[in-house]
Amino acid sequence: MPDLTTDVRYVKGIGEQRAKALQKLRIRTLRDLISYFPRAYDDRRTYKKIKDLEEGETACVEAMAAAAPTLSRVRRGLELVKLRAVDETGTLDVTFFNQVYMKDNLKAGETYTFFGRAEAAGRRRSMTNPLVEREGSRVMTGRIMPVYPLTAGISQLTLVKAVEQGLAACRDLLPDPLPDQVRRDHQLCHIGYAYDQIHFPASEEELAIARRRLVFEELFLLAIGLKRLRRRREALQCAPWERLGLEDFYGALPFALTGAQRRAIGEIVSDLSAGRPMNRLVQGDVGSGKTMVAAAAMVCAARSGRQAALMAPTEILAEQHHRGLAPLLEGLGISCALLTGGMPARARRAVLAGLESGETQVVIGTHALISAGVAYRRLGLVVTDEQHRFGVGQRAALSAKGEQPHLLVMSATPIPRTLALIIYGDLDVSVIDELPPGRQKIDTFAVTGAYRQRLYRFLAKEIAAGRQAYIICSMVEENDAVPDDRKAVTEYADVLQRQVFPDLQVACVHGRMKPREKDAVMAAFAAGEVHILVSTTVVEVGVDVPNATVMVVEDADRFGLSQLHQLRGRVGRGRHKSYCVLISDNRNEETRERLRAMTRTGDGFKIAEEDLRLRGPGDFFGQRQHGLPALKVADLSCDVALLREAQAAAEALLARDPELAGCPLTARRVEELFTAGGDALN
Ligand code: ADP
Numbered sequence: 001m002p003d004l005t006t007d008v009r010y011v012k013g014i015g016e017q018r019a020k021a022l023q024k025l026r027i028r029t030l031r032d033l034i035s036y037f038p039r040a041y042d043d044r045r046t047y048k049k050i051k052d053l054e055e056g057e058t059a060c061v062e063a064m065a066a067a068a069p070t071l072s073r074v075r076r077g078l079e080l081v082k083l084r085a086v087d088e089t090g091t092l093d094v095t096f097f098n099q100v101y102m103k104d105n106l107k108a109g110e111t112y113t114f115f116g117r118a119e120a121a122g123r124r125r126s127m128t129n130p131l132v133e134r135e136g137s138r139v140m141t142g143r144i145m146p147v148y149p150l151t152a153g154i155s156q157l158t159l160v161k162a163v164e165q166g167l168a169a170c171r172d173l174l175p176d177p178l179p180d181q182v183r184r185d186h187q188l189c190h191i192g193y194a195y196d197q198i199h200f201p202a203s204e205e206e207l208a209i210a211r212r213r214l215v216f217e218e219l220f221l222l223a224i225g226l227k228r229l230r231r232r233r234e235a236l237q238c239a240p241w242e243r244l245g246l247e248d249f250y251g252a253l254p255f256a257l258t259g260a261q262r263r264a265i266g267e268i269v270s271d272l273s274a275g276r277p278m279n280r281l282v283q284g285d286v287g288s289g290k291t292m293v294a295a296a297a298m299v300c301a302a303r304s305g306r307q308a309a310l311m312a313p314t315e316i317l318a319e320q321h322h323r324g325l326a327p328l329l330e331g332l333g334i335s336c337a338l339l340t341g342g343m344p345a346r347a348r349r350a351v352l353a354g355l356e357s358g359e360t361q362v363v364i365g366t367h368a369l370i371s372a373g374v375a376y377r378r379l380g381l382v383v384t385d386e387q388h389r390f391g392v393g394q395r396a397a398l399s400a401k402g403e404q405p406h407l408l409v410m411s412a413t414p415i416p417r418t419l420a421l422i423i424y425g426d427l428d429v430s431v432i433d434e435l436p437p438g439r440q441k442i443d444t445f446a447v448t449g450a451y452r453q454r455l456y457r458f459l460a461k462e463i464a465a466g467r468q469a470y471i472i473c474s475m476v477e478e479n480d481a482v483p484d485d486r487k488a489v490t491e492y493a494d495v496l497q498r499q500v501f502p503d504l505q506v507a508c509v510h511g512r513m514k515p516r517e518k519d520a521v522m523a524a525f526a527a528g529e530v531h532i533l534v535s536t537t538v539v540e541v542g543v544d545v546p547n548a549t550v551m552v553v554e555d556a557d558r559f560g561l562s563q564l565h566q567l568r569g570r571v572g573r574g575r576h577k578s579y580c581v582l583i584s585d586n587r588n589e590e591t592r593e594r595l596r597a598m599t600r601t602g603d604g605f606k607i608a609e610e611d612l613r614l615r616g617p618g619d620f621f622g623q624r625q626h627g628l629p630a631l632k633v634a635d636l637s638c639d640v641a642l643l644r645e646a647q648a649a650a651e652a653l654l655a656r657d658p659e660l661a662g663c664p665l666t667a668r669r670v671e672e673l674f675t676a677g678g679d680a681l682n
């Protein structure tokens, strides 16, 4: 008897070779197979009489083969099988290209279902290469078909048949991770039914019922897992830090901190003196001054005899932070070093020695800071800037370096409050909801491509005045392939350089460049040697070139509002008036309204809320910056009401049964979810 752990190669029609191909889709067992959900659906339920077929229409037709099919070889490599099919209303001419087997498959006098795109000219109706099934078979026709993401060597039909068999064999063996009571209280369907319907929905209504249950399940388990992590973390202990006075730090700053910055620092200080490891997120819009909040925490570390590490996602950002912070910290008598991969070996050895002896109190760098080769004397605080949360592996690497260090994560991605509950369920959050005084508004325009020439003249003027500009191209996503941003960006930069700005320096960065090359271009831009930087969203995060005053986004409609906001945050960082130009030729009214929303407000939280309202939470879950376990269904199709419901259900269950003693299946699934992928969460 097959069960959930049975290898897929034992499924009829799979075998060794296809099983290997399926591994690329992470399908190994029957359970993986039936958990491989469709990415879309193709509704093939429309039946038409031949006479009623309209030009270009895709539909099913039930018709009888009026005569045996004929085979003709038009020329080498082109073989046609033709068939005349009839129903009581008319004749359908069917042609198959290079499917010689159709000649023997189709028999005169038999009735078949043909599914395909119809051509209609006068009274003639025809179809080319339709799907054909014996009448009443309904495997590929007459129903809502799942559309699966594919890989080489696996066709839709193979998957459809395999999933069908998988479901038949073990839909009733699926353990339900939702406790019965939760399922009933929230009117969710049984798991077997949900799996049946998510693959082969009988109707849209049934698909919605299945999806609602699966989304709820995902969010519920996520919420439970996060809450348990938080509880476990709160049980950890460490020595409370003392002597956290920051007066001299405040005194050394060239400006007064905003109320929001002070509040965040206060929250951090009380975490540090609480006697358990801090795990706090500082969330603040671009330019809200998160770096100084991190600096305050690092001063606390040094003052209480610990070391602090500040991790940035790229070397360029690490260098930027070091340039800004080292003078401040050293002025307070705190030793500060930079550690990057690109450093000469000798300098690197010196930094490592300083960290090991404890002479260096603050170190700034990339992920390398917590890698195996780096030893600390007494690492007490790790700050990550604009970065994923710590995965399990990193957490372990940190603990191996000594005591449990305090963790501080800084993010400029504003997450609407409703989502923050789930996404940051296990973190404490400080929100910096106030910008330093005197910031100039970034004038934002939403225009069509017709303005491009005027825009280029404007760019020329700004550059003549000594400023710089970014131009962002979106990636073209073709099918399911990994998008290639290189072409879009290099071509654009090339044309711009040759045809528009032959006298200026145009450069580009894209995701396929090596980090070293990317950093070199960014450094040239930061140094003012490059006037216009053409890029994909790789500049989205953290880059600070105050002299850049214009952000142009091509095909702006392809970006989420929050992403546009991040991009816009690259300008307006210095004393010069700055501009953001969103170009889109999309005429869809809703799209234009989204872009207009950008021109009206500069408040990241408002924009995030608007994004949530317009596009749903997928964007936020999709960002992957949060480092949560991957969601399969909820990304695409959850709504805020359901999210709240799942969250509340998780809370209620944990209040009733904190150890999940009464629902071992739930407990087990949560464990799996949070350990799968190895690097999922703290
Ligand atoms: P982000 O939150 O995007 O990381 P930064 O920390 O880089 O923002 O700060 C942006 C700029 O604002 C920096 O040049 C910083 O020196 C400045 N800044 C930070 N706090 C204040 C403040 N309270 N008053 C004036 N300028 C500030």
Ligand code: MG
Pocket: 290, 291, 385, 542
């Ligand atoms: Mg920053």
